[in-house]
Amino acid sequence: MPLYLVNNDEIGVNDLPKERRALIMLFGGTGDLATRKLYPALFNLYKKGNLRDHFAVIGTARNKINDAEFQELVAKSVAKESDDKKLIANFASHFYYEAHDVTDVKHYSVLREKADELDKKYDLQGNRVFYISMAPNFFGTVAKNLKTQNLLTENGEFNRLVIEKPFGRDYESAKQLNDELSASFDENQIFRIDHYLGKEMIQNIEAIRFGNTIFEALWNNRYIDNIQITLAEDLGVEERAGYYDNSGALRDMVQNHIMQIVSLLAMEQPVAFKDVDIRSEKVKALRSLRVYDVVEASANFVRGQYGSDNSNKSYREEDGVPADSNTETFVAGKLLFDNYRWSGTPFYIRTGKKLAGKFTRVDVVFKKPLVDIFAFPQSGSTPLNDNVLTIFVEPNQGFSLRVNAKNNEQGFHTEPVDLEYMEDQKNTPQPYERLIHDVLKGDGTNFSSWPEVASAWKFVDQIRRVWDIQQPNFPNYIPGSMGPVAADELLARDHRQWVYKINR
Ligand code: NDP
Numbered sequence: 001m002p003l004y005l006v007n008n009d010e011i012g013v014n015d016l017p018k019e020r021r022a023l024i025m026l027f028g029g030t031g032d033l034a035t036r037k038l039y040p041a042l043f044n045l046y047k048k049g050n051l052r053d054h055f056a057v058i059g060t061a062r063n064k065i066n067d068a069e070f071q072e073l074v075a076k077s078v079a080k081e082s083d084d085k086k087l088i089a090n091f092a093s094h095f096y097y098e099a100h101d102v103t104d105v106k107h108y109s110v111l112r113e114k115a116d117e118l119d120k121k122y123d124l125q126g127n128r129v130f131y132i133s134m135a136p137n138f139f140g141t142v143a144k145n146l147k148t149q150n151l152l153t154e155n156g157e158f159n160r161l162v163i164e165k166p167f168g169r170d171y172e173s174a175k176q177l178n179d180e181l182s183a184s185f186d187e188n189q190i191f192r193i194d195h196y197l198g199k200e201m202i203q204n205i206e207a208i209r210f211g212n213t214i215f216e217a218l219w220n221n222r223y224i225d226n227i228q229i230t231l232a233e234d235l236g237v238e239e240r241a242g243y244y245d246n247s248g249a250l251r252d253m254v255q256n257h258i259m260q261i262v263s264l265l266a267m268e269q270p271v272a273f274k275d276v277d278i279r280s281e282k283v284k285a286l287r288s289l290r291v292y293d294v295v296e297a298s299a300n301f302v303r304g305q306y307g308s309d310n311s312n313k314s315y316r317e318e319d320g321v322p323a324d325s326n327t328e329t330f331v332a333g334k335l336l337f338d339n340y341r342w343s344g345t346p347f348y349i350r351t352g353k354k355l356a357g358k359f360t361r362v363d364v365v366f367k368k369p370l371v372d373i374f375a376f377p378q379s380g381s382t383p384l385n386d387n388v389l390t391i392f393v394e395p396n397q398g399f400s401l402r403v404n405a406k407n408n409e410q411g412f413h414t415e416p417v418d419l420e421y422m423e424d425q426k427n428t429p430q431p432y433e434r435l436i437h438d439v440l441k442g443d444g445t446n447f448s449s450w451p452e453v454a455s456a457w458k459f460v461d462q463i464r465r466v467w468d469i470q471q472p473n474f475p476n477y478i479p480g481s482m483g484p485v486a487a488d489e490l491l492a493r494d495h496r497q498w499v500y501k502i503n504r
């Protein structure tokens, strides 16, 4: 008889989802992220019963609005999640607002008093989540003031700090930020958001790998030829030039999202499916990534910037972008691991704006059989195809496995067949819903730990150093393409090609 494991932690009385009890203090409560993502995420947790009667949110920003206006803003931002006006009003009634400048140390006493009052009112038992959804230069200041102004409780089960991205702009600044946070919070209290880790199919990588002998047994350099990770966006920089032009695709997408995906694909099997065990394997994987010297970095990384066409402005013509900007809007690279499992099997990555579509996928390309017994050149038979496991992260969620099979015609010809599974996405929680729920549960699995962040920066800093001394030849790709020609040449040099490609 099969043994079914039930995650009792998730099931409350009468099989209802377990209610989480907490005060959530949100810095940047009127901002874009809060209104577009965080309030809808909290509302969905409320609809499901993970938040019920015992929670309260204090939103803060400098703007002077009152509770009623704040509740209206919250209600508006969740309106598309439900037609039930009463439910929305009940949810919004748990929200309170304090006008507060995070640099005004004395004013934290007002937040403390409000928090203590709401703690009593909602019987929150001292549990606190501090979510900093503001520009990163405030992360350290807020963390320090929370601690020195005694907003952390001693009687509760937890005090947790949630930090948005970006976490530094290189290893040095990330370390400095981490030191600032660590002066007030322990590592297990800090939740560094990487919203890709909240995506369904990114979380599915572990299930696919460690839940299936047919994959895990082959998950190494003996059977895998290469792995390709593509995070493509069709939009350009939009309204974010101020941030993006100082960041570029390498810092914006590679250091965080792509390195996290790489670590999940490359890590060894964790001892148990627990945050400490998973994080320790991810760190080991990232630490065995080869940090390139100047020559290797130049050879193995390609950058690009989009130009214009009839219907698209070039990056340099976008609002807020300097006309001579050398910021990259595209990166492709080849990553090599110096460890027993992956030595000789490259991981190719690419990401960019204004590409051929908005999609994220991972293609795991297996080696061909050593001998192709079906190769009869005289009969015109086609060579065997690569077996490819494709993990579709977005917009569709699922995976497919390409195998070779005989076609049903006269003679003996093989052809590739895709075995495909696509998920019904109706009930898939959005990344921020999952991640906030994990914070409330205290599960750090899907957050970036400091050692992971540090290793990722050390790798990326080397590429950046080389690029900072070399003048790029921008723009070098057209909107709607899959980046510059050099990104294809990167693989062609190794006698390989991208699994997903479009005609140039
Ligand atoms: P916004 O600029 O939209 O919001 C910033 C918030 O901070 C506002 O509520 C603002 O209100 C408040 N604020 C600014 N200065 C102060 C201050 N001195 N004291 C108190 N409050 C202040 O930023 P976003 O919401 O876009 O981004 C927030 C964080 O989330 C950033 O770290 C960003 O990188 C990250 N992020 C954002 C994403 C997005 O889609 N927006 C996606 C991924 C990450 P006021 O000016 O009234 O004080």
Ligand code: BG6
Pocket (backbone or CB within 6 Å): 165, 195, 233, 252
């Ligand atoms: C963010 C980047 O982290 O991820 C943005 O700052 C990017 O530049 C976004 O557009 C992509 O996220 P998603 O979930 O839309 O693929």
